Amino acid sequence: MRFHIQQEIDIPASTQLYNQICFAIAARYYPPGHRLPSTRQLAMQTGLHRNTISKVYRQLETDGVVEAIAGSGIYVRDNLKKSFNSKNNLNTTPALETKKAVDKLIKLGCTLQETRNLLTNEIDWRIKCGSRIIVSTPREDIGASMLIAEDLSPNINVPVEVIPMEELEKVLCNSNNGTIVTSRYFLQPLEKLAKQYRVRAIAVDLSDFQKELKIIKELKPGSCVGIVSISPGLLRAAEIIIHSMRGSDIVIMTTISDNSNRLLALLKASNHIVCDGPSLSVIENTLLKNRSQLMRVPQIICAKNYLSIKTINHLKTEIGVIN
Secondary structure (H helix, E strand, C coil), X not given: CCCCCCCCCCCCHHHHHHHHHHHHHHCCCCCCCCECCCHHHHHHHHCCCHHHHHHHHHHHHHCCCEXXXXXXXXXXXXXXXXXXXXXXXXXXXXHHHHHHHHHHHXXXXXXXXXXXXXXXXXXXXXXXXXXXXXXXXXXXXXXXXXXHHHHHCCCCCCCXXXXXXXXXXXXXXXXXXXXXXXXXXXXXXXHHHHHHCCCEEEEECECCXXXXXXXXXXXXXXXXXXXXXXXXXXXXXXXXXXXXXXXXXXXXXXXXXXXXXXXXHHHHHCCEEEEEHHHHHHHHHHHHHCHHHCCCCCEEEEECCCECHHHHHHHHHHHCCCC
8 A cells, every 4th residue: 555645635644644654553454463654655655755764654653553663563452362472373273272282281380270260261361251241432422332333233242332432431331231332443452451340352454445546546537536434533534545546636525414504515615425334324314315406326336344354253253252
């Protein structure tokens, strides 16, 4: 994936690069364990100073999105295993890994009975964590949580709740069972809270939105594209990604779906509307009510899936509900 910085827009260059890298990671253009481009490579590609790129990488590391390995580079953080150990696991099997785990516990001085108890307790704890899903992001972007929950609810046969990060500790004080699910951007602070209350925190990956991006890439210069979502964070990321693809040869308008005045203005101006699932009915109702005010009806492209199928299946495996 190539990164492109728009100098003529108000968004700082470092923010543009940060958001583009986050999107690339969340959409698995860069999967866990993948080595990111060097500061020199990104400087040549974007025109930014290497110090600016280093600052972006440090912020990504602080936010728990990437990890720096001395003498090797910057890698997408792998929350299940270290990326540099992955090659050693190619020829493993579940039975072999179980034997290794038991052997290691015995070498640490555990008896077979103690080993059985440790393994059983760990499995029981994971089953307990799978009894419900708590989706959490900051209150200012609770729409992202709602999008995650909408994709998970039909696919996971356990209760799914949406709780703002600011209220999560109070909820866990009263009932500390379940698995916390969040965007990769917010995983680090939630991991600390999860550890404190003995629950799990797992990051989910976004869809790569290839279908929607392909349509936008093929639009004629001068087209106006409206982006509508319940998530302000998704709107910011989408705007930056589209700018990186098309530069200034198309016009981009964005709005939260519950801003009725802004939504109507967007519908009047846009040739194409890209929206998330929850926003589709709002757009359709607004079109019906205001059809006489529109010179043309824009083409609506609904990105129905916010999460990738792979990340949903991974989560199902993690909480033990896969068939």
